Amino acid sequence: MSAPIRIDLDAIVHNYRAFADAVPAPVIPVVKAEAYGHGGVAVAQALASMPADQRPWMLAVADAAEAYALRAAGIDLPLICWLQSSTLDWQKLRAVPDLHVGISSLHELAMLADAAPVQAGRVDRSAATQVHLKLDTGLGRNGARECEWRVLMAQALLLERQGRIRVAGIMSHVSGTSKADDAAQLDAFRRGVALAIEIGLRPDLIHLAATVAAMQYANFVDVDPAWARDDTDASAAAAGRHAADQPGYRPTFAVRLGLALYGLDPLYPDSLGLDLQPVMELRTDVVGRDDRWVMELGQADGLPPRVNRLLLNDNDGDRWQVGQIGSTHSTLLPLDGTSPSEMRCFGSHPGDVNAWAYAADTINYEITTRMMSRLRDNAPARIQPPEPGLAPQRVFTIDLDLIAARLAGGTGALHRGEQARSVEDRHLSCVIDLSANAYGFGAERIAELGRAFGKSFVARTQHDVEALAAVGIDAEYLPTAGPETRLAYGFGSGAAGAGSGTGKSGELAGSLSSELIQVKRVDAGQAVSYGYTWQATRPTTLGLVPLGYADAIPRSVFGRAMCFVNGVRVPIVGRVAMDQVVVDLGDHNCAVGMPVAIWGGRHGASLQEWCAWSGLTPAAVTATLGSRVTRRYLGGRVEGLA
Template sequence: MSALAEAEVALAAVAANVDTVTAVAGTDLMAVVKADGFGHGAVPVARAALAAGAGWLGVTSTAEALALRAAGLTAPVLSWLHRPDDDFGRLIAADVDIGVSTVPHLHAIAEAAGRSGRPATVQLKADTGLSRNGAAGHDWPDLVSWARKYEVEGGVRVHGVWSHLADAETSGGPGVDRQLAVFEEALGIARRVGLRPDLVHLANSAAALAAPATRYDLCRIGLALYGVDPFGAAGPGAYRLSAAMTLRSTVVNVKRVPAGTGVSYGPDHVTGRPTTLVLLPLGYADGLPRTAEGRAEVWLGGTRRPVVGRIAMDQCVVDAGDLPVAVGDPVVVFGPGSDAGATAGGWPTVAEWAAWAGTSPHEILTGIGARVVRRYRPGEPAIPRVGVALP
């Protein structure tokens, strides 16, 4: 490879994940491609998801929505995070559904619709317990009443009502039931003022897979779209999601060192015996979290080897032990793992890197930096064999 590192994205895996979730959920799906498709590339992922049967695309900004339209994607798009002084006219002109959580946002959207001469299509978001975006209970009646007024006047069309779950990943927990009850109450209030939304949606990836009562008309899938089980290895079921990204690099330096050799800054790590150290041209600027130091592993020479010492901005060090290693040898930082599972020695997974760093897979995937080249393989198998030779 010519780049120092590459993120290989298997679009066939994206398509397979759409099929898997659709088979379980039995509803239409919104492929969430915000944050440049969780670092995978929004446009290629969107095309793969739509070709596999997803009916919607989800983003969080005007720029993200318009980038999809500029790429020629005409599928329905919901964009849900905006300032009240955003240029909503551009979203209206691009036929993008606008998520609305406050009355000031709704007023601004209606004004933009009046200037554009065409109604805005909106989806009203209720805060059912996440306490982020969305109208809280005391604000919700005012929001839906204004929405109905604008709808009657022809300024907006209320296409959907939705919310977001706080903890659907906790199997059997009471949080989902509480939020579901609040959501049903919000729906009732909206209908009593005369709103008749075409779409009602609440489920995220975890709920789409394991909480049937939350599925309604549409499930929004983010993490599952990219092949990461939202429940982790110990979660309910075996959903056979296929990881879409494999992060690869190559060895750029090799040195044999004696016991007592300090490694990287500090040094925080000192070798306990003679060993071989190899240098990888990937660091925290490329998305390897420093909090994974001392726990992280990579796949090198047909086995897992530990990352040792501090992860620097541009590089990190791997203890290769007594492996015969040479400059240019391939390394997999994370990938789909294997059918046998990580404990049997498969490639490290993004979920493992998240656990080593004390964070979520979302942060690992979206943190893969711009210096890492993305390469796309539309048709290769989603899950490679353990120990397969790397191209």
């Protein structure tokens, strides 16, 4: 069969033009998180290939690793990123051509300035990095608090005069909670821009509005006449912008284009009023099993764990209702049809994805973004890991020693240093299920280990068989592969253990971790993330973790999930965003760079807890880790084998 997901890149261009024609401001398309699941490189290439007078001003990504990947693919448009790691290689970031960097703190500003190249003992002004100062105007995530704006801007002005940076923009983001709350954020943003100009900065671009705000509020793109200046500021001249080039100063309001680029309306069930074309089409094979019909897609492919009364059409136009969504297959209940061969999940109409979102009690953003990249027709055979030193810490640590000990039949041992480990489970299958990229563990690495123990391989869907063949792995198509073929991963009935150290089948052979990339003290009443669904009831400390539903944390965990920061259990607060979540650190002594354990291992939540919070099956928890999550392998040296 062809790839289940087909991407219409012509529709990308159409939707960009439709939005650009509707707003009186330059448009910055957002292609972060693999372009909301549509393929970051392919979407960026489609936009960059437009005629020169129609191309976007720049493209937006979340972090420098995403920017690096686009540059490596030949994308020449300016890029902007805004999520920085505590371990970021700032000199490597500076080397990415024409990269604008969102800066949220004095710490980030200092690190970027210290990495400025020096020639003959003097700062190379021609290599000054373009900076956009990111202001927290009320969203409670990354960005400088208002009480920090003056000192951040004053320091940025000093560094600009030294030629280490150039302040090219001021940016923020709205919550979309209500017209009153959005207006309050606009007022705060305008105060920030006015302060920057008063201090002496001359940002070219200012941007607050994304898709919805740009369409709903005309004043979100209005430049205040009071911001204009007749003279060129001294800092601008020092940065190489002379009065002869810019006799007067007036900033440009830009807007960021997100979901509508991909043919989806963020106001559903209301409407933006744009002529949008669907971009992602999802079709799948349907097979008969016993007395049921099942389609070969499930939670491990990115489908939500539950939907309510969702209707789909087959290739003959007959209607079917989606029943249970399992890890790799979903049941279908016939309403009109009797023998489908292919099911159309979404794609022919913009409302299709909205129907999934409504049935799953989520947003259309999450449906497309969590669809796994291995299903796309524009996906590479091998997903490249993020460029080292440029991505925030998003790490899936995989215990190959534990997996190999299980593959040895429960009695084999591998060395971790000088300590041998054994396992008690003696009922492992002679085959390994490598569906869904070995359920996120990495099919090529698991297959290499399996061959050492004489194992053969199966996959439960045809599209997984074909994906494995593309990387040289011969797997038998076996839709009914039993749970014994997956015990090596730790998906057994005892999956509650979070690092028990016993080596039993219930211990997950992997753990997910991240880091704090920003820490801020806030007062009671501080709201967090979209919709202001959480507000601090007391003065507290908030921490930003660079993991979102594009990576590992579905929106369904809102209000329930906990993680561990430096060993302390803390709640995730506010709605889960595409690239980040906020944790309430209380009065604990926390700092940027502290480790965050999400699930698994000795310090994370148990797999059983995470399944209860998210509604996902154990296999789907690991299988739906996004491409920005780095796989880190421990051990794997097999004793006694040639």
